[in-house]
Amino acid sequence: EYSRGENVPAKMLAALAKHARGVNCVAVRVAHALPPLSGRARWFSEPATDPCELSSRSDTELIEQLLSGELKSHALEAELGDALRAVHVRRLFVAAQEISPGRSNAVHSLPADGLFDVSNFYESVLGSNCENVIGFVPLPLGTVGPLHLDGHSFTVPLATTEGALIASTNRGARALRAAGGATSVLLSDGMTRAPLVECVNLQQAAALKEFCEAPDRLAELQALFSKTTRFGRLLGVKVAIAGRHAFLRFRCSTGDAMGMNMVGKGTNSLLAELLPLFPGAELISLSGNYCTDKKPAAVNWIEGRGKSVACEALIPGKVVRSVLKADAQRVAELNVHKNLVGSALAGSIGGFNAHASNLVSAVFLACGQDPAQNIESSQCLTTIEAVPTGATAEGAEPFDLRIACTMPSVEVGTVGGGTNLPAQRACLEMLGVAGAAEEAGANAKQLARIVCATVLCGELSLMCALSSSHLMSAHLSLNRKPTLK
Template sequence: MSTTDSSARTGPHIPRDPADDHTEAMARRRRAMLTEYTGADLSSVTTGFDPAAARGNIENFIGVAQVPLGVAGPLRIHGEHARGDFLIPLATTEGALVASYSRGMRLLTACGGVSTTVVEESMQRGPVFSFASAAAARDFGAWVSARFDEIKRVAEGTTRHGRLRDIDQFQVGPLRYLRLNFTTGDAAGQNLTSRAAAAACQWIAATHPAHPAYLLSGNIDTDKKHSQINTLLTRGRRVVAEAVLSRAALHDAMGVDTAELFRWRQAGATGTLLAGAAGNGAHAANGLAALFIATGQDAANVAESHASLTYTQLLDSGDYYWSVTLPALIVATCGGGTGLPTQRACLDLLGCAGPGNAGKLAEICAATVLAGEVSLAAAVIHGDWVAAHERLGRNRPGASGR
């Protein structure tokens, strides 16, 4: 029997309507099938909004995952794009997270706020071309460099917003890896760059005398996974958030002295080196994941975006300079999940909905990460870390929590 024969299929059939699959009726049919097949009670799974709004975001729609949504702040930001006092929506199931970030935000605001800067912007697709010899691959690299303007024209012909900035090249044996770097406006840009890079690669393969074979992604773009190349060369946006913590304000709010904070900072930095971690901070992924879910970002991009570099100084005044650099922050204010009702409302809350606001959202993300780093570091040093989770992070009466 052929393995493609329909009689060989096992398991239930997921109902679909080829004409219009994003309807309340189809969601109910799929939930009913799941309950019949598994016995699971799906009464708490509801659509929450017109399922048609999710077209292009999900297939086989059955409802929405309800994640608790809180607000932290206020957080004062002095940015190139984000300016003012912000209340930050965070979607999470981790007790104490919103309270911790809010505490850090209040301290930063009391110290004058956070300065934010978008340093660089770049989204990649990284094709790889194969040749018969290393020399042929090397010569191909020179050929590509000489024809950059033509490649740029072809790539940009597929998009209204993408612009090919430059092309990095790397060689291994007879393989030549290209890293096409684009700016993508207010979109995250992975789909945009894939389409543009595909057109560029087709033109290159057809035009080059060797008509080389290629893969559209040779994995040097490291999509949705952390890499050192993204830390060095940027993916998405490279954003810096920095602030000076007043010694008196830090002590009043957190019970910690700046000298103590700096001393333990050295120990933490050494531990990061020992562990080979993606960043030398505490928990950038926490705030980013919560903010990503609230604002309709692709949650898988936290894998790249959470990489962070902390730099601090104990100033002669006794105050404390603290900066966080996010070298691969991928956010959007158009496309993806940003148009879904709750996520659009959260973007509206931040003043970041729609075109022209991706830089602003990036700066808010970086400032939020800095607030979380300040709060957690102080809690660990002061001994509040475990106590706060015991008090705020346990929602199961009678459970030991051990």
């Protein structure tokens, strides 16, 4: 039809492109040469290079172009005209970027096509992760990185269905690299469980509180707690009173496990021997919601739960301008009015950020964490300052940008739960934190730092986009497929 000069229907063109990709380049070249159809949405994203030219190159040549920056990873599908090969090349590229020994092989453990060991997957789920299994739901997995943190480099796996999220976070990571990376600190570490005890009266509840919070009783309580666990250790108890009801918030270290089951068992064992000392007192529930698990709560925001971490970076003004297309002072001003004032007006609990939950959820899904704990784990305070540079030369940037994310309740583990599933374990292996560390708890602490640094990259990029009014254009470009009419 095209050779006869007839108007080829857009749907036929789309079908032509779909069948051409992965087979040969002839149809793609013909379709690529067609002029835009008047009054119709474009069906083909214009590549920077003829797809046929790139598709004839070897994987090695393509990876060399990716490593040099000549070819962009996110553009592989459009450039090659073959989505399946794009994924294959990108996996090789991710492996080529890995620095630490052993991590480069982890990406090859991730399923990427129909050759998936379904039997092994279902066996790993049995008795651990899911009941009444009828199948599984595939989620696309992308990467952010290299993420430079504390002198180390990480390729961070993110599972998400939100277009533009990974591209934006990668932009933040690129700015971070240009700035020399980020630094992080672990402020505290302790999973909590708060059983509800009904006492005879208010006086007995107060006596129970005094007993549990007395410093000289801690060793005795620790001995009772440790009877059910080798890795868990009781760190302290804080008791809240509501009439004759006592809410005992036990805080414990849990090694490389997220630790809810570990803390629950230890707490239950402790109470079995503690409550007989208070005749008439009764355990009403192992959880009294003062923990607080999977719900927004001020107690987590103030006291912390799981890993309390913070991450900081100083971005030179020229990097803010060239990579993030923004002005440091304007970004800092926006942060005050949006993330601080706006969140305060909304009555937010721990929501003083732009979109921390996006990145926490994506890392949690990729790395086998409990996705419901995204609620408290996403509590984050993002602070941004415009730091005067003192530069007076013409064209010099007057301000650098200091950004920090403080997250008091990141609840992660590298053993147990979803971390045992094959693909999720492979993601942890990519980060070098799979399983139990030689130093108990080191892997889980490192994962919490990585989560915080990834959030920082996302916050940095989004706040710069908002300050420059680039958010909607980015979403329309990356999160919307052309509509065929």
